[in-house]
Amino acid sequence: MRKGTGKNILITITFVGLYGAFLYGTSRQSFSFTQDDLYMILGFLLLYGILSLFPIVLKNTTITLDLALSLAVFLIYGFYIEAWMAQFALVLVFIFSGVRNYRRYLVNMMMFLLISTFSALAYYSIAGVGEFSYLAVLAYVVVYFLSNEFLVFIARWVIYDHFQKTSLSEFKWNVITILMTSPLGILLYLSFKVYKHEALLYFSIPILVLSLFTRFYYEMQGMNHRLQELNRLITIFTSKLKVEEVLQSIFQAVYDFYPVDGIVLYHAEEGKGRILGTSGTLPEKVSQALQEGNSWDEGEEMMKQTVKERRMLRFTGNDEGILSLPLIRNGEPLGALLLIFKKSVQLSPTDRYLWQVMANQAGNALYNAFQYEKTYQKVYKDELTGLGNYRAFDTSIYRMMEEADQKGIPLTLLLFDLDLFKEINDNYGHLAGDQVLKKVATQLSSFFEGKGSVFRYGGEEFTALMLGIGEKEALHMAEEFRRQISSLPIEVTDTIGEGKNPIILHITVSIGIASYPSQAKEAMELIRNADRAMYLGAKQAGRNRVCVYVG
Numbered sequence: 001m002r003k004g005t006g007k008n009i010l011i012t013i014t015f016v017g018l019y020g021a022f023l024y025g026t027s028r029q030s031f032s033f034t035q036d037d038l039y040m041i042l043g044f045l046l047l048y049g050i051l052s053l054f055p056i057v058l059k060n061t062t063i064t065l066d067l068a069l070s071l072a073v074f075l076i077y078g079f080y081i082e083a084w085m086a087q088f089a090l091v092l093v094f095i096f097s098g099v100r101n102y103r104r105y106l107v108n109m110m111m112f113l114l115i116s117t118f119s120a121l122a123y124y125s126i127a128g129v130g131e132f133s134y135l136a137v138l139a140y141v142v143v144y145f146l147s148n149e150f151l152v153f154i155a156r157w158v159i160y161d162h163f164q165k166t167s168l169s170e171f172k173w174n175v176i177t178i179l180m181t182s183p184l185g186i187l188l189y190l191s192f193k194v195y196k197h198e199a200l201l202y203f204s205i206p207i208l209v210l211s212l213f214t215r216f217y218y219e220m221q222g223m224n225h226r227l228q229e230l231n232r233l234i235t236i237f238t239s240k241l242k243v244e245e246v247l248q249s250i251f252q253a254v255y256d257f258y259p260v261d262g263i264v265l266y267h268a269e270e271g272k273g274r275i276l277g278t279s280g281t282l283p284e285k286v287s288q289a290l291q292e293g294n295s296w297d298e299g300e301e302m303m304k305q306t307v308k309e310r311r312m313l314r315f316t317g318n319d320e321g322i323l324s325l326p327l328i329r330n331g332e333p334l335g336a337l338l339l340i341f342k343k344s345v346q347l348s349p350t351d352r353y354l355w356q357v358m359a360n361q362a363g364n365a366l367y368n369a370f371q372y373e374k375t376y377q378k379v380y381k382d383e384l385t386g387l388g389n390y391r392a393f394d395t396s397i398y399r400m401m402e403e404a405d406q407k408g409i410p411l412t413l414l415l416f417d418l419d420l421f422k423e424i425n426d427n428y429g430h431l432a433g434d435q436v437l438k439k440v441a442t443q444l445s446s447f448f449e450g451k452g453s454v455f456r457y458g459g460e461e462f463t464a465l466m467l468g469i470g471e472k473e474a475l476h477m478a479e480e481f482r483r484q485i486s487s488l489p490i491e492v493t494d495t496i497g498e499g500k501n502p503i504i505l506h507i508t509v510s511i512g513i514a515s516y517p518s519q520a521k522e523a524m525e526l527i528r529n530a531d532r533a534m535y536l537g538a539k540q541a542g543r544n545r546v547c548v549y550v551g
Helices: 005-027 035-053 066-077 079-096 102-127 134-160 168-195 198-238 243-257 284-291 297-309 349-380 390-407 421-428 430-447 471-486 523-539
Strands: 056-058 061-063 262-269 272-280 313-316 321-329 332-341 411-418 453-458 461-467 490-493 502-505 509-516 546-548
Touching (some): 035 066, 066 079, 066 102, 134 168, 168 198, 243 272, 243 349, 332 349, 390 523, 411 523, 421 502, 430 453, 430 471, 509 523, 523 546
Antiparallel strands (some): 262 332, 321 332, 411 461, 411 509
């Protein structure tokens, strides 16, 4: 049986039993209304609906006038009319709010019916039917409040499968709401006794004006707050330059802005597309597909459709809701941002507008990061080997020395020079030399991955910077690499010989080591000392050696 099915069946049976009794009780009543009464009831229904859809908002707290209207209708027309009006208002709010959860409808309708029933019983037990008593009104209000607090607690557990206590601030506002609205209900009842149906008009106009004004004011205030928050988040991820940093900042901004469960970012480029990154809890089929290295066909189709149509699209499945936002820059689609919700959610026009603003800015940030990455590749990457070039090395050594000072740890420099490299170029051609350089670069990257940063210093020279590693440990690592590279067969193309066939070469490397701050006080001294160790200690001693600078 599917999870939650048993609970849904129990809720349905309870609802049918409770509402069966309520309908039976209603059918047993003999209502006698004048035309004015019918107009009055219709007016109450209209007021119930309007105030339920547009409650008064004070200091970001919603104040509903349910009690005031329920009390007045109960005192004028009795329990059954009041209970039906409360049900009408609840269903109206749920319909306009887009609530589609079957369980929420039944549970809340039962809760409101029980509140009406308990409150009426409290009143009738003191004043009887058709009599007015302030003491009975007090009992009605107290029971209304207490039963509401208790049943809301139970309803949260039934709907969301966990208990959620009412916070102290929420409880205080509930008390304040009761104290503010119950006198209005009494006043409306007493006014009705004097002015009849005109009393509802005198009551409705100022309340409706106040409701609409406060709602508009706090919506504008809320919009301003959300725009400020959105601007703050956008500023964070647009300030990043690296693609991975931008991605993580976008993900964090999305989580800070709205409680989504999962995020997928899709990048469209030159007619192709790829999932650039994911975060959070993804549907099982998505996680499995990505772990196995497969594409998520359904999700990618959603994102491709979003990119193609250049507009926000919503998808609702059996288990989750998905919002797909196009990433637009200068009117051109860059990709799509998929927001995944475990449960289908309703987004207001304001929500959709703000999401699209964020998506557009995310598109700008990603575009800038891609451009920065391309520029960085040209400026800081060696085109032949893919390693950082001299500019990257120069920038890194100063930055890493500052970090070494801050953390109180050593920074060790290794300088590599390929032995007799000129002979390779002279005997086999520059293509062979390039192939050797690329192979050595690959070996260096693999060997020092997670241990340090590797660069092509120039010509046949390479460097490695290792933060937190002293010269002794660096010496052991350098010796191990020297042995590996000397035994590595390297296949190259002989472009000088007549056959131009691939041949196998074996090369050796000389390595110099110097460490900061024990063997140098500044960057140029560190480079110079590593260079001395390599030439004077390794090269002149016969090559294929590792030497540590001794000052």
